[in-house]
Amino acid sequence: MSDYNWCHNPDCHKIETQSRVRGTGDNKVLRTVKIKVGRYGNYQPNIWNYFCNQSCLMQFLNKFGQEIANTYSVKQPSETPIKVEKEKYDTHRYRYTDNGYERYATVGTRTEIKLK
Numbered sequence: 001m002s003d004y005n006w007c008h009n010p011d012c013h014k015i016e017t018q019s020r021v022r023g024t025g026d027n028k029v030l031r032t033v034k035i036k037v038g039r040y041g042n043y044q045p046n047i048w049n050y051f052c053n054q055s056c057l058m059q060f061l062n063k064f065g066q067e068i069a070n071t072y073s074v075k076q077p078s079e080t081p082i083k084v085e086k087e088k089y090d091t092h093r094y095r096y097t098d099n100g101y102e103r104y105a106t107v108g109t110r111t112e113i114k115l116k
């Protein structure tokens with residue numbers, strides 16, 4: 001596999017920026033951006049290895065998003081079993097009165113969702 005990809009936006013080469021200009025003299029062209037794979041230290045390797053910036057990604061999705069959704073369509077919902085744990089605890093809040101802010105006691109609920 002190559003260490004580089006070309007931006008997958010089919011209109012990337014039509015965007016007028018200095019980084020896309022190639023050639024000499026009168027033989028200048030706008031070229032699709034070459035992307036180094038893993039350029040963000042594999043922080044988000046899934047999408048940014050294929051698009052040079054968010055603008056190109058959004059143009060691509062506007063053009064092909066419906067086809068992608070139809071190709072990988074979902075016919076029924078997915079479910080994951082979970083366990084919900086609720087814990088009550090004493091805490092306090094503040095309310096504004098004519099004499100300024102007043103602290104009062106209340107009971108809070110801490111909810112934790114765990115996968116089974």
